Amino acid sequence: MRYNYSNMPATALPPLASAPVKDASGVTDPFGRRIEYLRVSLTDRCNLRCVYCMPETGVPYEDLDNVLSFEEIERVLRVLAAAGLRKVRLTGGEPLVRKNVPDLAARLVALPGIREVTITTNGILLPRDAQALRDAGVRRVNISADTLRPERFIEIARRPEYARAWEGVEAALRVGFSPIKLNCVVMRGVNDDEILDFARLTIDRPLSVRFLEYMPIGMVTPPQWKARYVSNEEVIETLQTAFPNLSALSDERASTSRNFRIPGAQGTVGVINPISHRFCDGCNRLRLTANGRLVPCLSDNYEYDLMTPLRTGCSDEEILAHVRAAVSHKPVQSDFEGRLYKGGSLRIMAQIGG
Secondary structure: OOOOHHHOOOOOOOOOOOOOOOOOOOOEOOOOOEOOEEEEEOOOOOOOOOOOOOOOOOOOOOOHHHOOOHHHHHHHHHHHHOOOOOEEEEEOOOHHHOOOHHHHHHHHHOOOOOOEEEEEEOOOOHHHHHHHHHHHOOOOEEEEOOOOOHHHHHHHHOOOOHHHHHHHHHHHHHHOOOOEEEEEEEOOOOOHHHHHHHHHHHHHOOEEEEEEEOOOOOOOOHHHHHHHOOOHHHHHHHHHHHOOOOEEEOOOOOOOEEEEEOOOOOOEEEEEOOOOOOOHHHOOEEEEOOOOEEEOOOOOOOOEEOHHHHOOOOOHHHHHHHHHHHHOOOOOOOOHHHHHHOOOOOOOHHHHOO
8 A cells, every 4th residue: 555645544642641751761772872763754755766765666655554653753763862962853755755753842942951953855845834844843853865966866866857856945044044055965977976066065155065975775786786886085175176275174963974174165065985984883773664664874774663563552761761772782893795695675765764
C-alpha cells in the first residue's frame, strides 16, 4: 500500500498523561560518548529521486500503520530529553511531505530539556512552511543543494524542481533562519566542477555551504562509489587555490564540519568528511527511522526495533532501557568502506533518515 501523506488528516497532539522519566545518568555508549542528539525521520517518502539517496522508481513505502505517529515521536523525545537529549533534527525522506510538521516541531521545541529543533529539507516545500516552522521555534535549517544548474538538477534529482528548490532557499532567508546550511554532496564527474560556484554564494549571502563526501549507502557497487568519490581534502585544495586567504574557523558546536570563511564573506564554507576524516570521537547522535528503528551508526547495518515496545504498553522507564540497549551496539568508529565490501547497506538513505 502506498499512502499519500499530503492527504493525512490533522493529528491531535494532547499532552501525555504519564510523567516523564527522570534519569540524570543520561544515555552513554560503550565508549563514553553521551547521546545528546537524535535525528528523527518523519517519512521515507520524497518528492525527489536523488541519485545517491533513492532509486529512480522510488521504494516500496511503509504502510501508514508502520510509521511512528507524532504522539509516539513526542513520547520518545520527552523520555530522552529527561535523560540528557538536547538537540533534535527532523529528516526524511523529505520531512515536509508529511502534513503538520510545524505543529510537531512546536511540541518538540516546548519539551523541557530540548534546546534546539532543526530540520533538513530539499527546500521544495519551504515556501509553504518556512514561516510556520520559524513561528514554531525552529531557528536553523539545512537544505540539500547539489547543483546550481537547472538542467543538472534534473540529472541529479530526476525531477524538474530546481526553481522551487531555490525558492525554498529564498524563503529560508526571508523568514530569518540562521544559520541556513546548504549541503552539497560532491560527486566526481557530476557536480565537482561547481565547488567554487557554491563557495561564491557565501560572499554576499549569510549562507553556510557545506561540501559532503559521497557515502556508499544503498545500491552502489565499490567501483561505482570509487568513481564518484571526491575526498574533501581535494575540495579544500580547490578552495584554497581560488581563495588563498581562506581562513579556518573554530566552532565547538561543529563536531562534524571543518569550517572556513572567504575574506569579507557574509557566510562560511565547510567540509564534512565521513570517509577521509572520521569524526567519530565526538559522535553524540542516534537515528530514529520513520518505522521506529533506532540506528546507532549510519555506517552499520544494525538497527533496534523501538516501535514494538512502544505499541505494546511499555513504560517510560522501559523506553529508556530499550534506547540504552540500542546504543550499546554503537561502534567505536564508522566503516562505510568496510560495509561496502562486505555486501553494502541494507537500507537506502531515504529509509534511514538524512
